[in-house]
Amino acid sequence: MTKPGTDRERVERILAGLNPKQPDAPNPEPPKKAPWRRIAGGLLDLLAVAAATYTLVVATPVGGLIERGFHWALGHQVHTRPLVSFFRQGGGAGVQLQAVKAMGQVAVTVAPTTLQAQAAGLDPQVARSVALILSQGEQQDGHFDVKLPPAAAASLAAVGLTLPLAGAEAEQREAALIQGLGKLQASLTSPEAAVAALAVQLPRVRYAVKRAKASGAAHPERYVGFRAFLPPDDRAQADPLVHGTFALVTAFGMGWPVPANTRVSSAFGYREHPVLGRRKLHTGIDLAVPTGTEIMAIAAGRVLYTASDGVNGRFVKIDHGHGLTSIYCHNSTIEVGRGQTVTQGQLVAKSGASGRVSGPHLHFQMEIDDEPVDPELFWNPQQALHKQDASEAQPAKAAPKEE
Numbered sequence: 283m284t285k286p287g288t289d290r291e292r293v294e295r296i297l298a299g300l301n302p303k304q305p306d307a308p309n310p311e312p313p314k315k316a317p318w319r320r321i322a323g324g325l326l327d328l329l330a331v332a333a334a335t336y337t338l339v340v341a342t343p344v345g346g347l348i349e350r351g352f353h354w355a356l357g358h359q360v361h362t363r364p365l366v367s368f369f370r371q372g373g374g375a376g377v378q379l380q381a382v383k384a385m386g387q388v389a390v391t392v393a394p395t396t397l398q399a400q401a402a403g404l405d406p407q408v409a410r411s412v413a414l415i416l417s418q419g420e421q422q423d424g425h426f427d428v429k430l431p432p433a434a435a436a437s438l439a440a441v442g443l444t445l446p447l448a449g450a451e452a453e454q455r456e457a458a459l460i461q462g463l464g465k466l467q468a469s470l471t472s473p474e475a476a477v478a479a480l481a482v483q484l485p486r487v488r489y490a491v492k493r494a495k496a497s498g499a500a501h502p503e504r505y506v507g508f509r510a511f512l513p514p515d516d517r518a519q520a521d522p523l524v525h526g527t528f529a530l531v532t533a534f535g536m537g538w539p540v541p542a543n544t545r546v547s548s549a550f551g552y553r554e555h556p557v558l559g560r561r562k563l564h565t566g567i568d569l570a571v572p573t574g575t576e577i578m579a580i581a582a583g584r585v586l587y588t589a590s591d592g593v594n595g596r597f598v599k600i601d602h603g604h605g606l607t608s609i610y611c612h613n614s615t616i617e618v619g620r621g622q623t624v625t626q627g628q629l630v631a632k633s634g635a636s637g638r639v640s641g642p643h644l645h646f647q648m649e650i651d652d653e654p655v656d657p658e659l660f661w662n663p664q665q666a667l668h669k670q671d672a673s674e675a676q677p678a679k680a681a682p683k684e685e
Contacts, residue, residue: 379656379659380419381414381418381419381420381421382414382419382659382660383658383659385410385414385534386534386659386660386661386662387662388662389662390406390407390410390534390535391406393406393410394424394425395409395410395413395426395456395460396409396410398456398457398460398461399460399464401461401464402460402461402463402464402465403464403467403468404460404463404464404467404473405473405531407530407531407534407535408463408473408477408527408528408531409460409463410426410534411526411527411528411530411531411534412459412463412477412480412523412527413426413428413456413459413460414426414530415522415523415526415527415530416428416429416430416431416459416480416523417429417456421452422451422452422453423451423452423453425451425452425453425456426452426456427452427455427456428452428455428456428459430445430455430459430480431480431481431519431523433479433480433481433482433483433519434462434479434480434481436483436484437462437466437479437480437482437483437484437487438458438462438465438466440483440484440485441462441465441466441468441469441484442465443458443461443462443465445458445462446458462480463476463477463480464476466479466480466484469484469488470484470487470488470491470503471503472491472503472504474503474504474505474524474528475487475491475503475504475505475508477523477524477527477528478505478512478520478523478524480523481516481519481520481523481524482512482516482519482520486512486513486516487508487512489511490508490509490511490512491503491507491508491511493508493511494507494508494510494511497511505520505524505525505528505604506603509521524604525604525605528603528604529603529604529605529606529650530660532581532602532603532604532606533606533648533659533660534660534662535581536580536581536626536660536661537578537579537580537581537626537627538578538580538661539569539577539578539579539580539608539610539644539646540569540571540575540576540577540578540633540644540646541571541575544569544570544571545569545570546567546568546569546570546658547568547569547570547643548564548567548568549564549567549656549658550564550565550566550567550654550655550656550657550658551563551564551656552564563654565647565654566609566611566645566646566647566648566654566657567645567646567647567656567657567658568643568644568645568646569643569644569645569646570643571633571642571643571644572633572642573614573632573633573634573635573642574614574632574633574634575632575633575644576629576632576633577598577610577613577629577630577631577632577633577644578626578627578628578629578630579600579608579624579625579626579627579628579630580602580608580626580648581602581606581608581626582602582623582624582625582626583600583601583602583603583607583608583623583624584600584601584621584622584623584624585598585599585600585601585618585619585620585621585622585623585624585630586599586600586601586607586620587599587620588616588618588619588620590636590637591637592637592638593637593638594611594612594637594638594645595611595612595613595634595635595636595637595638595639596611596612596613596614596615596616596631596634596636596637597609597610597611597612597613597616597631597637598610598613598616598618598630598631600624600630605650605651606648606649606650607648607649607652608646608647608648608649609645609646609647609648609649610630610631610644610645610646610647611637611644611645611646611647612633612634612635612636612637612639612642612643612644612645613631613632613633613634613636613644614632614633614634614635614636614642615631615632615634616630616631617629617630617631617632618630618631648660
């Protein structure tokens with residue numbers, strides 16, 4: 283016969299065997315990692331967080347809002363490389379001013395690229411504008427000597443187009459560009475997305491458009507709608523080509539703000555200022571019109587603001603998209619309001635002599651991302667808003683002194 287205490291001890295030993303972790307036993311310390319392993323682990327965690335943050339910022343609707351909010355909070359205006367950066371007086375990269383002016387003097391109906399554009403289902407103005415930029419204005423035998431961006435070959439191959447072999451004639455490369463652009467437009471249902479796909483590979487543009495639609499953007503197929511969903515490097519590649527092309531489309535298709543036979547009394551460029559008496563850049567052109575002449579919007583757009591000051595008098599500034607704006611100064615009356623949408627040829631003001639002038643006239647100015655450009659580079663009298671027979675034209679009055 284065993285003692286009661288002995289039985290109890292036996293039972294406790296059996297229970298202890300079933301539960302090897304003794305309640306009173308201290309927890310063993312975890313094995314110590316080597317210092318280099320702790321550092322490597324921290325770096326990997328940091329890289330993972332950075333990658334997740336990058337993805338959030340560049341590829342999601344939230345990222346687009348973050349980017350816009352960041353620039354808004356700091357008071358930054360987001361500038362893209364403007365059309366004016368494609369122009370050059372002499373050496374350097376860009377389109378020669380002479381080439382731009384030469385294109386402006388040729389009506390789009392007889393432009394060499396028009397028949398190809400029509401066959402490809404493209405707007406002829408889009409075709410010749412993108413060809414002008416990608417060739418930097420250089421031509422061979424009347425055809426644009428286009429140089430396609432690296433991403434263009436992949437995008438065009440994705441829509442079943444094989445590019446001409448290296449060394450092909452300019453005519454073949456120009457035709458391939460226009461045909462391929464037509465195929466890209468058919469695939470993306472947007473000319474702006476098609477032009478972007480020449481600078482950025484097609485799948486990335488398609489994904490950005492898809493994300494823009496998912497975010498509820500007002501115009502997801504337009505560049506203004508899907509640009510925020512492209513990675514920063516892609517935006518940097520697409521911005522100059524897209525903005526440049528469609529600013530040119532608007533500029534080459536513009537009307538004139540006054541009757542077509544109106545004399546230019548002072549051209550764009552440096553001159554001796556008639557009032558200040560010193561050399562100064564004249565940032566627009568002066569058009570000699572009497573007080574009360576109707577001033578028309580050169581293209582569709584939105585009125586950025588109307589204002590009045592001691593130099594410009596009563597003036598109107600209109601945004602035509604892709605960085606292109608037009609300004610109309612020294613008016614007697616303003617006929618539109620801030621934020622108003624206008625159409626090409628719509629009355630926006632009546633001319634006068636307000637501001638720093640010595641006589642009535644219109645100071646007409648065009649800007650690309652706030653950089654003045656010469657309106658006469660793009661002007662084609664055949665595309666004027668006002669058609670006036672020479673026999674009906676009133677005798678020209680003496681030119682007023684410019685502001």
